[in-house]
Amino acid sequence: MSATITDLKEMTAYMHEKLLGLVPEFEIARKAEVAVEINKLKKEKNAIILGHNYMEPALYHTVADVTGDSLELCRKAASTDADILVFCGVEFMAETAKIINPSKKVLIPSTKAGCSLASSITAEDVRNLKKKYPGVPVVTYINSYADVKAETDVCCTSGNAAKIVAALNTDTVIFIPDEYLAQNVARETGKKVIFPDFKSKKDESLDKVFVSWHGKCEVHEQFTVEDVSRIRAQFPDVVVLAHPECSPEVTAASDFTGSTSAMINYVKKNKAPNYLLLTECAMGDNIIAENKDANILRLCSIRCPHMNQITLEDTLAALKEDKYEVQVPEEIRVRAKRSIDRMLEMS
Numbered sequence: 405m406s407a408t409i410t411d412l413k414e415m416t417a418y419m420h421e422k423l424l425g426l427v428p429e430f431e432i433a434r435k436a437e438v439a440v441e442i443n444k445l446k447k448e449k450n451a452i453i454l455g456h457n458y459m460e461p462a463l464y465h466t467v468a469d470v471t472g473d474s475l476e477l478c479r480k481a482a483s484t485d486a487d488i489l490v491f492c493g494v495e496f497m498a499e500t501a502k503i504i505n506p507s508k509k510v511l512i513p514s515t516k517a518g519c520s521l522a523s524s525i526t527a528e529d530v531r532n533l534k535k536k537y538p539g540v541p542v543v544t545y546i547n548s549y550a551d552v553k554a555e556t557d558v559c560c561t562s563g564n565a566a567k568i569v570a571a572l573n574t575d576t577v578i579f580i581p582d583e584y585l586a587q588n589v590a591r592e593t594g595k596k597v598i599f600p601d602f603k604s605k606k607d608e609s610l611d612k613v614f615v616s617w618h619g620k621c622e623v624h625e626q627f628t629v630e631d632v633s634r635i636r637a638q639f640p641d642v643v644v645l646a647h648p649e650c651s652p653e654v655t656a657a658s659d660f661t662g663s664t665s666a667m668i669n670y671v672k673k674n675k676a677p678n679y680l681l682l683t684e685c686a687m688g689d690n691i692i693a694e695n696k697d698a699n700i701l702r703l704c705s706i707r708c709p710h711m712n713q714i715t716l717e718d719t720l721a722a723l724k725e726d727k728y729e730v731q732v733p734e735e736i737r738v739r740a741k742r743s744i745d746r747m748l749e750m751s
């Protein structure tokens with residue numbers, strides 16, 4: 405496994421085989437030195453690296469002990485016996501790992517890896533929703549911060565949202581904060597989406613309803629049906645893969661909608677000549693590295709500025725200097741953990 409390679413020659417040869425064509429040769433030479441240093445340090449410190457599917461290829465394929473979507477990384481974080489977890493992803497993911505592992509050191513290589521969805525809602529917003537809709541269960545996307553999770557009944561990810569809602573076996577849920585994920589899951593589960601109007605005193609029908617929030621992913625909200633049509637005009641045999649954070653119109657115009665890992669698995673299992681990937685562009689490189697014959701079309705003018713904060717070089721600095729340590733106040737952590745534990749039990 406590449407994440408255990410500590411010999412420079414071996415790492416360089418491995419990276420050549422895996423990444424040549426995606427990473428220039430001179431950069432492979434430079435990155436291989438950093439990767440080897442990281443792998444040595446992990447061993448010395450009993451640390452592991454969890455790498456989200458969006459990480460740059462020279463990080464994702466060399467030093468990550470586990471890779472995956474939010475759900476897979478959360479499951480792994482819950483079962484590791486490492487002392488230090490370095491989270492190569494965004495802040496809410498690292499925070500989730502800390503919530504599950506209070507006695508372990510959880511590090512994130514940059515303090516600038518936020519998320520437009522996580523910052524779209526506050527704990528007070530959730531308390532107000534609960535006041536307006538008493539007794540309605542709160543399902544919160546894992547792309548949220550600890551204090552919001554603390555107000556939540558059960559978390560969900562892009563990979564298990566429909567399953568979690570179905571398992572609750574209730575007509576109405578508060579499903580926050582991503583309005584597009586809410587609309588995509590509502591369509592799948594035969595529900596309608598409404599948005600709270602805190603000024604209105606009128607009684608609303610709450611029959612088969614998702615009460616949602618106007619949060620959006622600043623990346624996926626930019627993909628359009630016109631993008632899909634243009635690509636289909638140029639590549640009539642293209643298979644369009646969309647993330648459920650895309651608008652319901654875009655997912656309806658696509659051939660498959662799923663979490664980042666579900667998209668990766670789709671390419672692995674199917675042999676279409678062309679794919680269009682409607683998600684963060686770096687994931688296309690990671691797919692090509694594993695599927696050399698696949699033609700993965702991407703719209704790379706749309707990027708996640710947060711995920712792209714995390715580099716191989718910053719990951720080395722994080723491990724060397726034990727930075728940046730993620731902390732969650734204990735009172736919030738305990739309540740937030742319940743909503744994550746419940747999700748892991750239910751999915």
Ligand code: 13P
Nearest residue numbers: 473474475561562663664
């Ligand atoms: P996944 O859980 O599908 O990897 O999604 C995380 C994310 O932030 C997508 O933008």
Ligand code: SF4
Nearest residue numbers: 519520621622623708
């Ligand atoms: Fe957040 Fe969107 Fe970036 Fe994912 S891609 S981390 S949802 S801003």
